[in-house]
Amino acid sequence: MLRLLRLLLLLLLLPPPGSPEPPGLVPLSPGAPPQAPDLLYADGLRAYAAGAWAPAVALLREALRSQAALGRARQDCGARCAAEPGAALPAVWLDAPGPDSGPGLAQGAWERLLLRAALSRAECLTQCGAQRLGPGGAARLRVGSALRDAFRRREPYNYLQRAYYQLKKLDLAAAAAHTFFVANPTHLQMREDMAKYRRMSRVRPQSFRDLETPPHWAAYDDGLELLGRQEAGLALPRLEEALQESLAQMESCRAGCEGPEEQQRVEEEEEGAGSQGGLYETIAGHWIRVLQCRQRCVGDMATRPGRSFPVPDFLPSQLRRLHEAHAQVGNLSQAVENVLSVLLFYPEDEAAKKALNEYQAQLGEPRPGLGPREDIQRFILRSLGEKRQLYYAMEHLGASFQDPDPWTPAAVIPEALREKLREDQEKRPWDHEPPQPKPLTHWKDVLLLEGVTLTQDARQLNGSERVVLDGLLTPAECGVLLQLAKDAAKAGARSGYRGRRSPHTPHERFEGLTVLKAAQLAQAGAVGSQGAKLLLEVSERVRTLTQAYFSPERPLHLSFTHLVCRSAIEGEQDQRMDLSHPVHADNCVLDPDTGECWREPPAYTYRDYSGLLYLNDDFHGGDLFFTQPNALTVTAQVRPRCGRLVAFSSGGENPHGVWAVTRGRRCALALWHTWAPEHREQEWTEAKELLKEPEEEEVEEEEEEMPSRDPSPEPPSRRLPRVQDKAGKPPRVREEL
Numbered sequence: 001m002l003r004l005l006r007l008l009l010l011l012l013l014l015p016p017p018g019s020p021e022p023p024g025l026v027p028l029s030p031g032a033p034p035q036a037p038d039l040l041y042a043d044g045l046r047a048y049a050a051g052a053w054a055p056a057v058a059l060l061r062e063a064l065r066s067q068a069a070l071g072r073a074r075q076d077c078g079a080r081c082a083a084e085p086g087a088a089l090p091a092v093w094l095d096a097p098g099p100d101s102g103p104g105l106a107q108g109a110w111e112r113l114l115l116r117a118a119l120s121r122a123e124c125l126t127q128c129g130a131q132r133l134g135p136g137g138a139a140r141l142r143v144g145s146a147l148r149d150a151f152r153r154r155e156p157y158n159y160l161q162r163a164y165y166q167l168k169k170l171d172l173a174a175a176a177a178h179t180f181f182v183a184n185p186t187h188l189q190m191r192e193d194m195a196k197y198r199r200m201s202r203v204r205p206q207s208f209r210d211l212e213t214p215p216h217w218a219a220y221d222d223g224l225e226l227l228g229r230q231e232a233g234l235a236l237p238r239l240e241e242a243l244q245e246s247l248a249q250m251e252s253c254r255a256g257c258e259g260p261e262e263q264q265r266v267e268e269e270e271e272g273a274g275s276q277g278g279l280y281e282t283i284a285g286h287w288i289r290v291l292q293c294r295q296r297c298v299g300d301m302a303t304r305p306g307r308s309f310p311v312p313d314f315l316p317s318q319l320r321r322l323h324e325a326h327a328q329v330g331n332l333s334q335a336v337e338n339v340l341s342v343l344l345f346y347p348e349d350e351a352a353k354k355a356l357n358e359y360q361a362q363l364g365e366p367r368p369g370l371g372p373r374e375d376i377q378r379f380i381l382r383s384l385g386e387k388r389q390l391y392y393a394m395e396h397l398g399a400s401f402q403d404p405d406p407w408t409p410a411a412v413i414p415e416a417l418r419e420k421l422r423e424d425q426e427k428r429p430w431d432h433e434p435p436q437p438k439p440l441t442h443w444k445d446v447l448l449l450e451g452v453t454l455t456q457d458a459r460q461l462n463g464s465e466r467v468v469l470d471g472l473l474t475p476a477e478c479g480v481l482l483q484l485a486k487d488a489a490k491a492g493a494r495s496g497y498r499g500r501r502s503p504h505t506p507h508e509r510f511e512g513l514t515v516l517k518a519a520q521l522a523q524a525g526a527v528g529s530q531g532a533k534l535l536l537e538v539s540e541r542v543r544t545l546t547q548a549y550f551s552p553e554r555p556l557h558l559s560f561t562h563l564v565c566r567s568a569i570e571g572e573q574d575q576r577m578d579l580s581h582p583v584h585a586d587n588c589v590l591d592p593d594t595g596e597c598w599r600e601p602p603a604y605t606y607r608d609y610s611g612l613l614y615l616n617d618d619f620h621g622g623d624l625f626f627t628q629p630n631a632l633t634v635t636a637q638v639r640p641r642c643g644r645l646v647a648f649s650s651g652g653e654n655p656h657g658v659w660a661v662t663r664g665r666r667c668a669l670a671l672w673h674t675w676a677p678e679h680r681e682q683e684w685t686e687a688k689e690l691l692k693e694p695e696e697e698e699v700e701e702e703e704e705e706m707p708s709r710d711p712s713p714e715p716p717s718r719r720l721p722r723v724q725d726k727a728g729k730p731p732r733v734r735e736e737l
Contacts (some may be wrong), residue, residue: 026081033077034073036146041156045649053163059164060156067151068730070133070141075255077128084124114697153182154305155211161193176438179211179494183305186588192506197580210699216245219305221593223557227321232328239325245316247375249301259294270420288393292384292401298383307589308600313406316345319376320654323355334369335359340372344380344408378689387412452545455644461636463626463649467549467651470543473643477534480613485615485667486532488513507572508580508661513563515539516683519690533691535563535669536684542671544613546647550609556673557680559607565667566622573662583631583657586650588609595629599654604672607650611671614640619664627655640668 009542021721044059143151150156157180164173174197181190220242227233256680260498300316311317323338336359387408393399403421410418456468473481489511504708515535522532546679547556566580577658584590587607588597599605612624617640638646648654650672672691704735 004438019516034069034141035062035130036141037067037070037151038061040066041147041150044156045159048159048163053166056163056166057160060160064151067140070143071252071256073129073132074258075252077125077132078255078258079251081106081121081124084120107420150182154180157211158190168569170197170203173197174203174207175209175211178208182210185591187672189581191537195505199312199575199577202424208296214245214249214305216242216301219245224319227325228652233323236322236325236329236331238376239318239322243322244375246315246318247379250297250379252298252457254294255302257290257297282391283634284397288390288399289399291390292399294386294413295383295390299323304591304594307591309598310404312344314629315376315379316342316407318351319345319373324577326361328357332363333367334360336363336367336370337373340370341376344372344376345555358715375536384409384412391417416685425439452645456638461626461638463648464637464653465550466626466636467647468638469645469647470641471548471643472545472613472645473538473615475642477538478642480528480534481529481538481669482615482667484527484535485511485513485563486516486702487527487531488518488521488563489565491521493517493521503659505578507569507576507578509567509569511565511567514683515561515681515687516690518563521689523690529691532687532701535561536691538613538669538686539671542645542647542669543673546611546671546673547611549647550649551675554675555677556609556675557677558684559588559604559672559674559679559681560670561681561684563667563671565665565671566661566662567665568621568663575661576660576662578660579657580660580666583627583655585652585655589654590629590652590655592629592631597629597655599651606674606676607672608675609647609673610650610654611645611647611669611673613669613671614644614646615642615669616665617641619666620662621659622661622666623659625657625659627657629655631655631657640666 036160040059040063046058046061047053047056047059080321098638140555156407157176161173161180162171164176174194175194177190177197181187182192184190194208198208219238223235223238223242226232226238247669268500287497294480298315299310300310304311315458320337320343322714323335323342326332326338328334336356339352341358343356346352376400383405387403390399390401391414392411394401395416452469452471455469455470456466458464458466461468493511513535515532517530518527518535521527522529543556543558552555584605585597588599588603590597623637623639626635626648627633648656
C-alpha cells in the first residue's frame with residue numbers, strides 16, 4: 001500500500017502531457033524529506049521492466065534526489081554537531097597515543113571525557129537526523145553496498161535515457177546517456193546509443209552534458225581552459241571555486257565515513273569471521289576504519305568520473321596554478337598566500353621557493369600578516385593528525401594503511417615502518433615503464449633478411465614509435481589467409497567480442513578468428529590446415545620484426561592474435577557518420593577532453609606494441625588513422641594493402657581509429673605484443689601443438705628420450721614454407737633472428 005501511494009504521488013508530480021520539460025533532471029519535490037533510495041530505485045526498475053516509462057522516470061529521478069539529499073543531510077548534521085561545545089572530543093586525544101599522552105589526567109578521567117563527548121555527539125546526530133530525515137534518521141534510510149555501487153556507476157541514468165527515448169524526450173535522453181557514458185567510457189552499447197543521438201536532427205548539441213559533474217571538476221576544467229587562452233583574470237574565480245569545491249567534496253566524503261553504510265560494509269566483511277574483540281578493541285577497530293575511509297577521500301575527490309586512479313597531487317597542483325595566475329594579473333599578496341600553501345605540502349620545492357622570492361621582492365617591504373591559506377593549514381594539520389594515528393595502528397595493532405599522499409613528511413612515519421614503505425614505493429611493474437627510444441643500428445639488416453621494405457618511419461607519420469613496413473606477405477599468402485577467414489565465418493566462428501555481430505558499429509558486420517579457434521577448425525576439417533599454420537607462422541614473423549625494430553634489447557611476446565574482417569552492410573551506409581573503430585589507445589583509457597590516457601583497467605595495460613598486418617585493399621574506406629590526444633586532429637593516415645604492416649607502441653602517444661568501411665570487406669591480422677612474459681598468449685602454444693604433424697611429434701618424442709645422443713647444434717626450426725605466388729616466384733627463406 002505504501003509503495004502504491006508513493007507511486008500515485010509521484011505520478012501527480014509529473015508534468016501534464018505536452019508540457020515543456022524543465023532542463024535537466026531537476027528535483028521533483030524540492031525541500032521534501034528524502035525517501036528510501038533503495039525502495040524508490042527498485043520500484044523504478046519494476047516500472048521500467050513493465051514499460052511504464054513515465055512512472056519509471058519519476059521514481060528513478062526521485063531515487064537520485066533522495067540519495068543526494070541524504071548525503072547533504074549527513075554532512076550538515078556532522079558539521080553542526082562537531083561545532084557543539086559538549087560534543088567536542090578532548091584535544092589531547094586527537095593525535096596518536098603514546099606513553100606520555102594525557103598528562104595531568106587522573107586515572108580513568110580520559111574515559112569519562114571521551115565517552116561523554118561521544119554520547120553528546122551521538123545525541124546531537126540522532127536529533128539532527130530526525131529533524132532532517134524524519135523518524136529514524138539516517139539509520140532508517142540505510143543503503144546497501146550494491147545500491148551504492150550502482151549509484152556510483154550512475155546506473156539510474158542508463159535506464160533514464162531509454163525511458164526518456166520512449167517518451168520522445170530526446171534532449172533529456174541524450175543528457176542521461178551522456179551522463180552515464182562519462183562514468184562508463186568503455187560501455188559499447190552506450191557508445192552506439194550516443195552515436196545515434198548525435199545523428200538525430202532533433203537533439204541539440206548542448207544536450208550532451210554531464211548532469212552529475214562534480215562541481216570541483218567543472219570549475220577546474222573551465223579554469224584550465226581559460227588559462228590555456230591566456231585569460232588569467234577570468235580563470236582565477238573558477239580556479240578558486242575549484243579549490244573550495246574540492247575541499248567541500250572531501251567533507252562530504254568524510255561525512256559518509258561515519259554513516260551507517262560504512263559500518264554495514266564492515267559488518268558484511270566480518271560476517272562469519274568470529275571477531276571476539278572487547279570494548280576497547282572494538283572501539284579502536286571502528287575508529288581505525290573511519291580514519292582509513294577519511295584518508296581515502298583525498299583520492300576519491302581527485303578521481304575523475306569514469307576513472308580508476310586519482311590525479312596525482314591534485315590539491316598542490318591547484319595551488320600552483322592559483323599562485324601563477326594571481327602573479328600574472330598582479331595580485332602578489334594572493335600569489336604569496338598560495339605559494340606558501342604549496343610549501344606546506346613540499347617545503348623543499350625549489351620552483352615554489354623561487355616563485356616566493358620573486359613575489360616578495362616585487363612586494364618590497366615585508367607583510368607581517370601574510371601567510372599560507374587558513375583552509376589549507378586546517379586540512380594539512382587534520383590530515384597529519386589522522387596519519388599519525390593510522391601509522392601508530394599499523395605499528396602496534398597490525399592495521400593496514402595505504403597513504404594516498406606523496407607529501408607526507410617522513411617524520412610522521414614510525415622509523416620501524418619507513419624502510420618497508422620505501423621498498424614498496426620503489427617497486428615498479430614492467431607495464432608501467434614508458435617505451436624507450438631505440439638506436440637505429442641493424443634495423444635495415446633485419447628488414448633485408450626478411451625481404452621487407454621500410455615505407456614510412458615515425459617522422460614521416462608525424463608521431464613517435466610508428467612504422468609502416470611492406471612486403472611481409474605475398475599475394476598468394478594473403479589469399480590463403482583471406483580464404484581461412486571466409487571458411488571460418490561459414491563454420492560459425494564467433495567474433496571474439498562475445499559473439500556480437502557489430503561490436504564497434506551497427507553498420508558493419510564484424511568477423512574474428514583466434515589462432516586456437518583456427519587450429520581447432522582445421523582439426524575438425526572445417527578449414528584448411530595450410531591457412532591455420534600460415535596464421536601461426538605469420539604472427540611469429542610479425543613479432544620478430546616488431547621486436548627487431550622497436551625492442552632489440554628486450555624480448556617481446558605475443559599477447560593476442562586476431563584475424564578480423566569488417567564488411568559494410570548494404571543499405572546501411574547512407575548518411576553514415578560514425579567510424580569503423582572509434583579512436584582509442586591500446587593499453588590505456590583515452591580521455592579526449594583532457595588529452596590524458598589512463599593506464600588502468602579495463603584497458604589491457606600490459607600491451608606494449610601493436611601491429612596490423614593487412615590482407616587486401618578491394619574495399620571502400622577503412623583507412624587507419626592516427627590522431628592527437630584530443631581524438632579529433634588527424635596526424636597521419638595509412639591505406640591498407642596486402643602484406644603491409646603498421647606497427648606502433650600501444651600507449652597514449654599513438655591514438656588511432658579506422659574510417660568507416662562503406663563498401664566491401666576489409667581483413668587484417670591484429671597483433672599485440674608485451675614485454676611481460678606472464679601475459680604471453682597461451683592459445684598460440686596450444687594451437688601450435690594441435691597443428692603438429694604426426695611424424696613431427698614422433699621425432700620430438702625421440703629427441704626428448706635421448707637428449708645427449710647427438711651433441712651437434714639443434715636443426716633448423718620446422719617452419720611452414722612460404723606459399724609461392726601465381727607467377728611461380730620461389731619462396732623467401734626466413735632467417736632466424
